[in-house]
Amino acid sequence: MSTPPTAPFRWPAEAIWEAVAPVLPGFTVEVLPQIDSTNTELMRRFRAAGPVASEPVLLVAEQQTAGRGRMGRSWQSQAGDSLTFSLGLPLQPADWSGLSLAVGISLAESLEPGNPAAPAIRLKWPNDLWLTDAQGGESKLGGILVETANWGELRYVVIGVGINVRAMAEALAPAAGQPAALAPGALQTLLPGIDVAETLLRVAAPLVQAVQAFGMFGFSPFQARFSARDALAGRIVKLSDGTQGMAHGVGENGALLVHTAAGMKEITSSEVSVRPMTPPAPGSARAC
Numbered sequence: 001m002s003t004p005p006t007a008p009f010r011w012p013a014e015a016i017w018e019a020v021a022p023v024l025p026g027f028t029v030e031v032l033p034q035i036d037s038t039n040t041e042l043m044r045r046f047r048a049a050g051p052v053a054s055e056p057v058l059l060v061a062e063q064q065t066a067g068r069g070r071m072g073r074s075w076q077s078q079a080g081d082s083l084t085f086s087l088g089l090p091l092q093p094a095d096w097s098g099l100s101l102a103v104g105i106s107l108a109e110s111l112e113p114g115n116p117a118a119p120a121i122r123l124k125w126p127n128d129l130w131l132t133d134a135q136g137g138e139s140k141l142g143g144i145l146v147e148t149a150n151w152g153e154l155r156y157v158v159i160g161v162g163i164n165v166r167a168m169a170e171a172l173a174p175a176a177g178q179p180a181a182l183a184p185g186a187l188q189t190l191l192p193g194i195d196v197a198e199t200l201l202r203v204a205a206p207l208v209q210a211v212q213a214f215g216m217f218g219f220s221p222f223q224a225r226f227s228a229r230d231a232l233a234g235r236i237v238k239l240s241d242g243t244q245g246m247a248h249g250v251g252e253n254g255a256l257l258v259h260t261a262a263g264m265k266e267i268t269s270s271e272v273s274v275r276p277m278t279p280p281a282p283g284s285a286r287a288c
């Protein structure tokens with residue numbers, strides 16, 4: 001049985017366009033009822049037409065049939081349960097490191113504004129949004145997939161975002177060959193009644209601003225804001241090469257700092273996966 005969509009969706013395309021177009025010339029908002037993947041579609045367009053298809057666009061899909069996550073994983077979602085969109089635009093930062101962290105910070109702050117002392121939305125390096133419930137349990141609220149392509153000198157970035165808004169009626173089984181991930185959370189447990197359209201309205205314009213700020217200044221202005229929501233800080237983590245250590249936040253370039261038996265390691269590779277091994281200190285979030 002699948003969850004009935006909150007149909008018809010009333011996407012705030014015009015409101016988003018009005019907020020963003022003055023600061024991002026050429027910007028458009030496009031909503032599709034179904035597509036394989038919004039990231040795949042924007043990459044396809046850019047690779048086929050280059051500069052002609054490089055105008056900034058926010059592509060929203062009500063339903064993805066082949067949503068993708070990092071490291072070849074799939075992103076499964078159902079219409080009305082999950083907000084799925086990609087922002088594509090040309091970008092020329094001096095240094096690309098930390099972009100997915102800056103995106104995560106923007107999303108978290110839009111959905112839970114006001115610098116709470118104990119935020120419910122935390123960021124798990126490098127690309128996950130985690131939700132902490134009142135009992136300290138953690139679930140995956142969202143994920144970010146950043147991809148880039150070149151056409152001559154032109155560098156184009158596609159920032160894909162998936163946010164679990166409504167609890168799924170039934171858990172989707174992990175795709176064949178993939179490990180079970182952290183259980184999906186639901187934004188509605190933090191913001192009762194919010195739907196996918198309202199979620200998009202909250203996050204879209206601030207996200208564009210954050211990406212523009214990243215393009216100009218890089219990650220360093222985001223570093224302290226990341227620390228305020230760092231889900232791994234002070235926890236023992238296991239890297240995909242088997243090394244274990246304690247997470248010590250991120251550096252100016254967004255690299256994860258892990259104190260291992262061999263000293264402090266800077267983890268920058270997007271190919272490194274990190275798993276928390278221990279519960280956090282009493283009073284903070286529980287380990288999964």
Ligand code: BTN
Nearest residue numbers: 037067068069070143144160162
């Ligand atoms: C992850 O958790 O590994 C990242 C998930 C990113 C999912 C979003 S949904 C919109 C966009 N289109 C995709 O195919 N993936 C991203």
